[in-house]
Amino acid sequence: MNKERLYIFDTTLRDGAQTQGVDFSVDDKLKIALALDNLGVDYIEGGWPGANPTDTEFFQKKHEFVNSKLTSFGMTKRSGRSADNDPGLSALSNANTPAVCLVGKSWDFHVDIALGISNEENLKNISESTKHFVKEKKEFLFDAEHFFDGYKANSKYAISCLKSALDEGARWIVLCDTNGGTLPHEITKIVNEVIKVIPGKNLGIHAHNDTGNAVANSLAAVWAGVRHIQGTINGLGERCGNANLMSLIPTFFLKKDFSSKFELQIKPENIKNLTECSRLLDEILNRKPNKHLPYVGAAAFSHKGGLHVSAVQKDPKTYEHINPEEVGNSRNIVVSDQSGKSNIISRLKTIGIEIKESDPKIKKLLDEVKDREFIGYSYDGADASFELLARRIISEIPRYILIQEYDVSVKKDSYGKIISSARAQLEVDGEKIVCEGEGNGPVNALDNAIRQNVDKLNKYTKYLKDLKLVDYKVRILNTGTEAITRVSIESTDSKGKNWFTIGVSANIIDASFKALVDSLDYKLFKDKAPASK
């Protein structure tokens, strides 16, 4: 069967850049464009040349994309001057891209309120702008702003805006749900009408997520005949974001109703790069990735409930709609007080402990986890603390450094000077070692007292030299005076694999201390340090 072609248009660098808090550098844009070209999207909208220095500079770079057409964005020419004399259009011509996309009005209310011109004048601006770029041999896209709202208000006028561009040779007419308020059933209904006038092979959809339906609206448009889909990596975009291409692309490839009818320029083997592509954007934005993103989120294939876990182990299809590896993601079994035995067993397996389900130690470990979670522990983000707990119950962990006592103090004197200091008394092989340190705060002082004095720790010195804390988090669990503090610490070393530990106590110092000691113990255990005599 001949499949129909779908075209993917990425606007991360243009519409995505309009997001509050997003401020790409030229370098950022180059990195993202390269990732998109490698992925194989059809169009990369690079920005609006002339609108800001970053975009202008980006288009001045030499771009050599293998798969994607670089597209510059602008708006239809102003009233009262010819297309040839419009500085906005000139900036786009100078950007020298194979494709040009112009936004123009298709809602009469906007023509009146925002532009303050007549409906006829707007049509003329659309057709002359189109003619201008078609003459320049650009692949021309007309982005019909507010098309769906415009259609609801004045369908005849909205359609005539599309026709003005199509009749002058526009390759694509993009139906834009600018305010994002259109629902899927309306998309279906309206596209079914539009397609009577504009062929589906020339129609595109640009959806926003203001009702949580950007992905569904894009799919509805495709079912109704649209063949060009605009969106961004991770759904980045103003307000509630654009349609998320990281959700749409895998759906087109992995869901049979789509894959049996449609084909894309993106190679099937490239969709395993989607997770990496999603994370790249967060890295550039210095954001914590959203773990719950469809297909590519870190938790998208996490299983926590006990019943789910035992079934997934028998056959992953039981609780997974696709195989996570197809999109470059992975399965993740979580341990918590929701867990049953099977979570524990499968998690033990991943750390190399093979144990029978009937072994009474499993029940003991599960009870211990549940009891601890009840008082505030949470093992689903604390792999190292879980491993230590499990090994202490099931097999054994040597005793390493014994911390006999500590004393932490924070003093503020009458000049306002604050000194945080700590003293800890440790024992290694029967020898008492006193360590002292200062820090920014009490926890930092205690950490410094121990870790800045690793030279004193005799046989453990070499194991702890490269230990580094990379993150420290505090959460107060209850409210009022009976508050419980949970501290999570993320640690790393020169081998580069991070581990996570946890401590819980009514006392923040004690909670931090517990998490810190777990981190030291885990480091000594994984590096096979000898026990303390």
Place this chain on the structure above:
Amino acid sequence: MNKERLYIFDTTLRDGAQTQGVDFSVDDKLKIALALDNLGVDYIEGGWPGANPTDTEFFQKKHEFVNSKLTSFGMTKRSGRSADNDPGLSALSNANTPAVCLVGKSWDFHVDIALGISNEENLKNISESTKHFVKEKKEFLFDAEHFFDGYKANSKYAISCLKSALDEGARWIVLCDTNGGTLPHEITKIVNEVIKVIPGKNLGIHAHNDTGNAVANSLAAVWAGVRHIQGTINGLGERCGNANLMSLIPTFFLKKDFSSKFELQIKPENIKNLTECSRLLDEILNRKPNKHLPYVGAAAFSHKGGLHVSAVQKDPKTYEHINPEEVGNSRNIVVSDQSGKSNIISRLKTIGIEIKESDPKIKKLLDEVKDREFIGYSYDGADASFELLARRIISEIPRYILIQEYDVSVKKDSYGKIISSARAQLEVDGEKIVCEGEGNGPVNALDNAIRQNVDKLNKYTKYLKDLKLVDYKVRILNTGTEAITRVSIESTDSKGKNWFTIGVSANIIDASFKALVDSLDYKLFKDKAPASK
């Protein structure tokens, strides 16, 4: 026209609790349930009694909901024992809720792989479990796990599972897209078939977001005739989450195609509480709210681009699909420090300070706020600290208690005993006062040293007697060793109006101290205490 009723079922406390990283305390659950009851959802699924200590304890509490039916969750009875002798069902009977929801298999593949029983036995387990609770006069809901996958594999069997529950008196048959892989067009097609056998007035939908379509799938089901919709606050849930009720509820109320056909138990005036409800959950989870959530996100009505901003100022309808105030959200124009000024002025007005925009003190206050927010302060949620700062710059705040120095220490001895103690030297009217105290942790000790000794504070004693701290929160802002700690304190007194203060420092003790001193100062200021001589 007679409108049809839609029923909203919230499963934040059950399915939402299965999310990686989420572990509600009993108190958390009570707070969320109260918010849901106030909102007016039809059903609150509280958890799985017997599955973990938190859920068991939650159901033991006395619940008196005004609008919502508390629902307990479990699974259909096991094979090989009667419903009366099934400990799982007994735990649900003992939970004593007006409604009971049981999950059961409807995909033959699962009956075989996960349960390892015959298809007939599964049907029997469904019908007998239903019968059991109907006899107990519970409102019974059957949650047909994996219904859509089951229907695709063996439609006849999947339907017979539903019939087994309906025929024994189930009120609702909930079609669950457990793995979340079903697409909207499939929901439409399959529900259109199901409804030939099971009336729409008995049908529910439970959608997951694994393809980014949970909201759209719920809407598609409603269009196809389903009248009961399950979801969670903010779409909280395992993997990619559940259908987000904070998106669905406003769509039902604010989009005419829905509001003209359907009505809900939720009162129209209550949807302005949705933003608050969404933020409450993040607050309990100690998470940064997702700014881009449809309707309720802080950026859902943010306008950045210059063109958009100028049009929105002419008429907000130009770039907003609804009026943000309808859901308790607000418009946010991201522009110059000019808009900052008008924010500050309007905020000063609410605390009773009238000041002209041209007054140079406005600029000074704005700069101070910006500098402080840059280092980690956040005055959004710290009304009392903002008022103190503003009054100190614009008018004046008397000097009350001077805290000259303090000394806080935490000691752990070799028996594991931890003692937290604090000593503070205060000055009132030139007289030095030394206060000492102990506590659960260093902050609590410092707080006790000051507030448990208010008797010593001479003329301030009577003002501070009824001061109480009701909440204490800590957030670590940066990562690594350069971490900054932000402490927020919520305080109250016998007049019952709470106030919020904030302290930021590299040192958690100092940050807590600052927030505490602001709380004392604010209390003395608002109660018109005299200045210290």
